[in-house]
Amino acid sequence: MELTSNQFLILSLGTAAGLAISWLGLIFFVSKQEGALESLFKNGNLLRMLTVVFIISAAALLAVVNKLSAEVAAILSGIAGFVLGTMKSGAEKIENTSVATDSKKNES
Numbered sequence: 001m002e003l004t005s006n007q008f009l010i011l012s013l014g015t016a017a018g019l020a021i022s023w024l025g026l027i028f029f030v031s032k033q034e035g036a037l038e039s040l041f042k043n044g045n046l047l048r049m050l051t052v053v054f055i056i057s058a059a060a061l062l063a064v065v066n067k068l069s070a071e072v073a074a075i076l077s078g079i080a081g082f083v084l085g086t087m088k089s090g091a092e093k094i095e096n097t098s099v100a101t102d103s104k105k106n107e108s
Contacts, residue, residue, distance in 0.1 A: 003065055011064065015057055023050070048083050055080045 003011070030036045040046040059076050062068035 008065065012061065015061060019053060019057060023053075045087055048087050051083050052080050055083075 027037065030040065040049075055076050059068060059073065062072065
């Protein structure tokens with residue numbers, strides 16, 4: 001499928017608008033939970049999630065215009081996997097902190 005420059009521009013702008021609306025909706029719903037929004041910004045998870053969403057959007061756009069090769073897909077999926085692998089949930093962080101605190105108490 002060959003896209004004209006106008007079709008590509010419309011597709012790109014539509015994707016960007018959809019992402020913006022999705023993120024605003026996410027922030028709206030998360031802000032209703034106490035402490036959840038601060039947690040997203042404090043831990044850096046918001047930036048990681050934005051990176052993954054951007055990678056998925058870029059891959060989808062490249063696939064639509066038939067420019068997504070196997071090598072590019074492997075690189076993008078590797079980056080997304082790394083970013084998602086570095087994210088820790090709040091429960092894991094609390095558990096890791098309590099284990100470290102307990103081990104320091106035992107050493108004393």
